[in-house]
Amino acid sequence: MPKINFNARPFNLKLKNPFGISRGSITYAKNVLVTLIFDELIGYGEAAPSSYYGEDQDSVIDFLNQFIKHKSVEDYLMNIGKLQDDLNHFTLNVYRGTSASARASLEIAFWDLIGKINNKSLYQFLFHDDPFLINGLDYKNLAPTSYTIGLDNLLVIKDKVGAALNAGYKILKIKLGLGFDEDLNILKTVEQIVRGHSCLLRVDANGGWDIETTKKMLDILPKYNVEFLEQPLPKGQVRLLQPLMQNSPVQIFVDEDCVTSSHIEALAGKVHGVNIKLMKAGSVIEAFNMINLAKSYGLKVMLGCMIESSCAISAAVHLSPLADYVDLDGHLLLDHDPFSGLLLKDNKVIPSFDVGLGVYLSEN
CATH class of the missing domain: 3.20.20.120 (Enolase-like C-terminal domain)
Known part of the structure; x- marks a missing residue:
């Protein structure tokens, strides 16, 4: 099986207008773009970390790089449920920090890649061709x-x-x-x-x-x-x-x-x-x-x-x-x-x- 080439990088998104809530205002969303390259196919994922929930760009990239380093991620193409189990275990027992948007970004990228490999849309996996x-x-x-x-x-x-x-x-x-x-x-x-x-x-x-x-x-x-x-x-x-x-x-x-x-x-x-x-x-x-x-x-x-x-x-x-x-x-x-x-x-x-x-x- 071909190897998956993983990358996570800063993904800064400028807003049309400053976006203010009761806790502060931003002009850019400092997100993270995840790519999974597999046999000429690319799966994309995105994290939108929030300091309110204990994440930022650097922590997301650090979490993902640490997680990927010790995994044969190709296995997740056949079992995305195991990806969630492994991400949760890594968060609780190894990383010991908040990681929700990081975990979401990697799973999103795998859904995108799995869909492209199997010629299916995400909704077909979620709803079993309802x-x-x-x-x-x-x-x-x-x-x-x-x-x-x-x-x-x-x-x-x-x-x-x-x-x-x-x-x-x-x-x-x-x-x-x-x-x-x-x-x-x-x-x-x-x-x-x-x-x-x-x-x-x-x-x-x-x-x-x-x-x-x-x-x-x-x-x-x-x-x-x-x-x-x-x-x-x-x-x-x-x-x-x-x-x-x-x-x-x-x-x-x-x-x-x-x-x-x-x-x-x-x-x-x-x-x-x-x-x-x-x-x-x-x-x-x-x-x-x-x-x-x-x-x-x-x-x-x-x-x-x-x-x-x-x-x-x-x-x-x-x-x-x-x-x-x-x-x-x-x-x-x-x-x-x-x-x-x-x-x-x-x-x-x-x-x-x-x-x-x-x-x-x-x-x-």
């Missing part, structure tokens, strides 16, 4: 993606919202978390611009509020056509949301409080839904399992992302038929996406259904 998917290739039942408006001064926010409306986006995710007065000003500003545009709003505080601010905001959010509120409180305080949940006028989701399957049971009955991301879950398989587990506990599922190119977004898109809500706009926020292949139709992010991930690197 007739619904094969006969409905336009993914008519997919939820449309939201488009995120990051924190900034009000003039810039106005420009961002106007540009999003001109581009045809119908669901805007508004980043908040600065405090009641500032966030209310942002909401008022956005609502004035979207009024008359049949545009839904979702708000995300990224853990920037306390419980009193959350209560006050929940009282006023319906006035601004807000569909749901995401992660109002800092991670670890979800128990405080339980008394608010049943009478909340909008749905409450958590993101930072839901990282892997192990967190889901404790969230049931405390919030309405969870935001599941490949870069937190650490793999496509784990995200798939998380979606099904969350639904078994009666939780709604939003499929989300970090700032990512179409490479990583495409892996998540193949899971999107399972999601109630979609927030897969990371590639849409970039000044230039180095990958092509994903489609955007009626605000739905749709895979190309070509082999593997169905995306192509247009430049190195």
Whole structure:
């Protein structure tokens, strides 16, 4: 069997605009591109590390190089489940650090390569050639993606919202978390611009509020056509949301409080839904399992992302038929996406259904 040539390198992605949340702002996403070259085929993967979850570009590359160094990775072409077992074992017993986006990037690259070897799309592996998917290739039942408006001064926010409306986006995710007065000003500003545009709003505080601010905001959010509120409180305080949940006028989701399957049971009955991301879950398989587990506990599922190119977004898109809500706009926020292949139709992010991930690197 030919050997796999592995490489992981910095993959810096410039954003159209500075992207601000309650914890800070970035102008570049410092990601990692993984390539697996096997018999003239190339599998691509991408990590979008977050310092909030204990990763950065250097740690991802270090983790992957350490892991690959002692492995006969060709074996994973026949058993991708073993890849997950080995990555998890290495993380817990050797590396002893956080590695979710690193693990996700390698698994994504293997899915892409395995698909190209077997002439199958990722969704065919995930859904075992489900007739619904094969006969409905336009993914008519997919939820449309939201488009995120990051924190900034009000003039810039106005420009961002106007540009999003001109581009045809119908669901805007508004980043908040600065405090009641500032966030209310942002909401008022956005609502004035979207009024008359049949545009839904979702708000995300990224853990920037306390419980009193959350209560006050929940009282006023319906006035601004807000569909749901995401992660109002800092991670670890979800128990405080339980008394608010049943009478909340909008749905409450958590993101930072839901990282892997192990967190889901404790969230049931405390919030309405969870935001599941490949870069937190650490793999496509784990995200798939998380979606099904969350639904078994009666939780709604939003499929989300970090700032990512179409490479990583495409892996998540193949899971999107399972999601109630979609927030897969990371590639849409970039000044230039180095990958092509994903489609955007009626605000739905749709895979190309070509082999593997169905995306192509247009430049190195």
